Amino acid sequence: MIKLREKNPKIVVGLMSGTSADGVDVAVVEVLNAGRQTKVKTIGWKTFPFDEGLKKLILKNSQPETSKVDEICRLNFLLAQIYADSIFKTLDELGISVSDVDLIGSHGQTIQHLPGEVEISGYKVKGTLQIGDPGVIAKLTGIPTVGNFRVGDMALCGEGAPLVPYFDYIIFTSDSLNRLVLNIGGIANFTVLKKGCDVEDVIAFDTGPGNMVIDALVKIFFNQDYDEDGKIAQSGKVSEDLLGKMMEHPFITKKPPKSTGREEFGSAFVNQILKWGKELSLPAEDIVATATEFTVYAIFENYKTFIKPYTQIDEIIVSGGGAKNKFMIKSLEKYFQVPVRLTDEFGISSEAKEAICFAVFANEAVAGNPVNITSVTGANKRTILGGIYF
DSSP states (O other): OHHHHHOSSEEEEEEEEOTTOSEEEEEEEEEESOGGGOEEEEEEEEEEEOOHHHHHHHHHTTSTTTOOHHHHHHHHHHHHHHHHHHHHHHHHHHTOOGGGOOEEEEEEEEEEEEEEEEEETTEEEEEEEEESOHHHHHHHHOSOEEEOOHHHHHHTTOOOOOOHHHHHHHHHOOSSOOEEEEEESSEEEEEEEOTTOOGGGOEEEEEEESSHHHHHHHHHHHOOSSOGGGHHHHHSOOOHHHHHHHTTOHHHHOOSSOOOOHHHHSHHHHHHHHHHHHHTTOOHHHHHHHHHHHHHHHHHHHHHHHTTTTOOOSEEEEESGGGGOHHHHHHHHHHHOSOEEEGGGGTSOTTTHHHHHHHHHHHHHHHTOOOOOHHHHOOSSOOOOOEEEO
16 A cells, blocks of 8 residues: 555546446556646546446436336446456557556446435434445455545535546636536536635535436437537527426535536426427427527526626636537526636546546545545535545
8 A cells, every 4th residue: 555655657547337227437547646736647448338228227226216126236246347347448459458457437327416405323323335346346346446535525415426526626626717617417417616725715516417418309300329519409499498497406406515417307307398399399309409498598507596606707717518519608608698618628538538537536535635625515524535445
């Protein structure tokens, strides 16, 4: 452990499976130093899509009414095997030996995230479950693996999410600009970085769905996994009536700290949109356009309500699958009236940002640095996150 901590720079692999359950991103990076002195150089990255049967099985077991404990148990090991194979394939393609890799950081596949407390047997309990066991990954690869990042924050009364803001803080803080770092994955979340801020000045939270609702609608209407470049949304018109109904969702106006997932914006919400769309006699393209507008409008409303009174942002830096959606980018420019840039301009792939982030978090765990931010998650103190498996 001491030898691993002292090695500088390290070659680290980051793994990320999002709430959309469409595959795993594998990023191989060189990480120099730790904390605010961290420097990251991306060596390469690759995405491995899950086959349709696996995706359906993951999503089935992400819903309480259809999940089965034996399937979850097996999926926990299966995903770890898939992650390990994906690492081997990526390293082979990059010409890197497994023995040259110092560390793996794996977020895992979230199948339930329950930040709200309930009482059971006299205890107040929250919960989160990411499968794709990091202990299995470590044994299959022979590489020390850090995983289960969210549980430490939740154990200390935090929401367990979002965690990426710490990465945003060490990579994107500017001395001259107020920045909003926006990730549009399955869920949308942003990090507000006032110029020259300290870590506890950082504000960040989930704003609502990112691509999750859009992907589900595109699959239902067009049998496509996602709206490539936002072409379907661009071919439709936004329905103000439908948008108004969607904006009534209580999460949009909920005060931060807050985080969300499939529990609030999964199949039940999608079915409600389909019902509204039918009542309004809307064509499929208009429903997709409105759902895409909803993602951006929810982002803007959260900014306008909770951030703008205190911090006027100078630019937006975008990552996640939504960064490729031209309809979304145009909507962001329309609402915010500031430059919209991609993380790629800063040497961080907009598609692989979260995988890179968890590589950095693995390095921070080994360094003994806390990565949660109490003002973001609501935890009662900062703490080292992740378990290290040898």
